[in-house]
Amino acid sequence: MLDLVNLYEQEYPEPNAKIVDRIQEIDLDFMAEDLRKLVGSMQVGTERIRQIVLSLRNFSRLDESAMKPVDIHAGIDSTLLILQHRLKSHDSRPAIEVIKEFGKLPLVECYASQLNQVFMNIIVNGIDAIEERCHKLSVSEAEKNPGRIAIWTGVTPQNTVMVEISDNGTGIPEEIVDRIFNPFFTTKAVGKGTGLGMSIAHSIVVEKHKGKIECISQMGRGTTFKIQIPIGKT
Ligand SMILES: Nc1ncnc2c1ncn2[C@@H]1O[C@H](COP(=O)(O)OP(=O)(O)OP(=O)(O)O)[C@@H](O)[C@H]1O
Ligand SMILES: [Mg+2]
The missing domain is CATH 3.30.565.10 (Histidine kinase-like ATPase, C-terminal domain)
Known part of the structure; x- marks a missing residue:
């Protein structure tokens, strides 16, 4: 999605006023940067959860009495x-x-x-x-x-x-x-x-x-x- 936005910026370097306003309103640069970090944290978080679930299974070994x-x-x-x-x-x-x-x-x-x-x-x-x-x-x-x-x-x-x-x-x-x-x-x-x-x-x-x-x-x-x-x- 961010690639597509970048492509638009390259292909249409001079957007109209409405778009410029909206870009400022949402602070596009910050949002793009933040989104990358957010997705990164989600990946780290889910990986951690996966490890914990795995360990819980390993720890309890309920399938092995x-x-x-x-x-x-x-x-x-x-x-x-x-x-x-x-x-x-x-x-x-x-x-x-x-x-x-x-x-x-x-x-x-x-x-x-x-x-x-x-x-x-x-x-x-x-x-x-x-x-x-x-x-x-x-x-x-x-x-x-x-x-x-x-x-x-x-x-x-x-x-x-x-x-x-x-x-x-x-x-x-x-x-x-x-x-x-x-x-x-x-x-x-x-x-x-x-x-x-x-x-x-x-x-x-x-x-x-x-x-x-x-x-x-x-x-x-x-x-x-x-x-x-x-x-x-x-
Ligand atoms: N590593 C330790 N260092 C200091 N005191 C300990 C240690 N291990 C056990 N004790 C002492 O032995 C007591 C009994 O331990 P035990 O694990 O059986 O019960 P508990 O920890 O008090 O309660 P729980 O049933 O929640 O484990 C503890 O209350 C504590 O006084
Ligand atoms: Mg104890």
Whole structure:
């Protein structure tokens, strides 16, 4: 359409007064420029929506209720994409950086959607803990020590896949660290946490996958969750 308008301008360089008026009224140059940007943003927006829908499908894997050989890294990536809005910067704190150190992993025999739920529950807790820490700081202090979530993966000599997820949030007091896997244990405000996230993660890893989940935490430094899943028969 813009090409056609350009062509008209070239072929009829001297339009009549009515057209000149209308060109000024709608500010044709600005509109042409703006239209290009608008279409560009729409393309970026729809591409982003497409990615999110794809990740939601990938994340939930509703079509796969059985144990299957799974790419753990794809699960972690789709979890992170779904949580993107919580990682972005806010008025009160800078963006949370995600550092991925992915090793070479084989496909792992597991329930993909359940394992993604584990990653989700752990990463959300990490984000909550970072927000709680930043809450106590001024904006400039928070900027000097921004939130960071590190995810490391690798294979252990015991033929398990290890996923370590660390945050530099508040840390967990020593006297309660043993209780975080208990159902309904929460330190969060009423209505914010149900206290089920870690208990669900524990039963998915230990009971459903015969794996291990361990929590190491230091007050003021942060928390690391270590998850091990047997690689299985793949
Ligand atoms: N990364 C972490 N840093 C600090 N505290 C944590 C972390 N992970 C868990 N906790 C502590 O363990 C408690 C239990 O976590 P859990 O995920 O089971 O419940 P919740 O986050 O409170 O609620 P929800 O059911 O919404 O997940 C939390 O309330 C918090 O005190
Ligand atoms: Mg939680």
